[in-house]
Amino acid sequence: MIGRKGEDMDDSTGINGTNLVRPVRSQPLAGLTILLVEDSRYASEAVRLICQRSGARLRRADCLRSAHRHLATYRPSLVLVDLGLPDGSGLDLVRELAALGNHAPVVLATSGDDPGLAEVAARTAGAHGFIAKPLQNIAAFQDLVLGYFPDRAKSGRNVVPFQSRVTPDPLAMREDIAHALDLVRDTMQDGSSETLDYCRQFLTSLAESVGDQGLKTAAGRLRVQADDQAGGGVAALLPELTRRIEALSAI
Numbered sequence: 001m002i003g004r005k006g007e008d009m010d011d012s013t014g015i016n017g018t019n020l021v022r023p024v025r026s027q028p029l030a031g032l033t034i035l036l037v038e039d040s041r042y043a044s045e046a047v048r049l050i051c052q053r054s055g056a057r058l059r060r061a062d063c064l065r066s067a068h069r070h071l072a073t074y075r076p077s078l079v080l081v082d083l084g085l086p087d088g089s090g091l092d093l094v095r096e097l098a099a100l101g102n103h104a105p106v107v108l109a110t111s112g113d114d115p116g117l118a119e120v121a122a123r124t125a126g127a128h129g130f131i132a133k134p135l136q137n138i139a140a141f142q143d144l145v146l147g148y149f150p151d152r153a154k155s156g157r158n159v160v161p162f163q164s165r166v167t168p169d170p171l172a173m174r175e176d177i178a179h180a181l182d183l184v185r186d187t188m189q190d191g192s193s194e195t196l197d198y199c200r201q202f203l204t205s206l207a208e209s210v211g212d213q214g215l216k217t218a219a220g221r222l223r224v225q226a227d228d229q230a231g232g233g234v235a236a237l238l239p240e241l242t243r244r245i246e247a248l249s250a251i
Helices: 041-054 064-071 090-098 115-125 138-146 170-190 193-210 213-228 232-249
Strands: 008-010 033-037 057-061 078-082 106-111 129-132
Touching: 033 041, 033 064, 041 057, 041 138, 041 170, 041 193, 057 064, 064 078, 064 090, 078 090, 090 106, 090 115, 106 115, 106 138, 115 129, 129 138, 170 193, 170 232, 193 213, 213 232
Parallel strands: 033 057, 033 078, 078 106, 106 129
Antiparallel strands: 008 057
């Protein structure tokens, strides 16, 4: 498995995801339990803040292995799956859940890497819907989720305009950049195409989440390297990531 060991971030209580809390206008997602399968700390923090302000309970898995562990013990109302994960493709999990038929939770996919193609792939695999990164808009997230739970939609929503977007802690981004540095070093050592592709997906998705066009462009060069075996793309990422780590450390 590439990357960090699977871990859980649980903002919920209760047994097997059961929640009898009724939705209200200020928290229209109250009573829902969301399993987020996402390896980025920054993206996860954004979803945590959205769920916190919307009333939903959140559980997090940062890889497929951790997601399977969660799903073996409780049934969430909704599963939000990032398609680029350290130990495989999120599409595999989407297919597994879609195969449950009427017993499947609502499954939404997300990606910041070629979102047009990612959405087609996700829906083909059986996802109910798709959310392109960045996930930061509270109202948009609530509206999308409520579309799959019409009974809850009757309660409406009441989001204060200046709170319509969330801003994750920069320390979460710093952790993601540090993880990316480790991936780049691993790629330089083993030259694995699997490690390279995951590194590209992770950085592209992170760049989309934080609006960093320079990082997105640098990550895009890794796709070129995968085709021509040139090493410049990976080597050029080191100073790019180091500068960002230093800037975030100064905050």
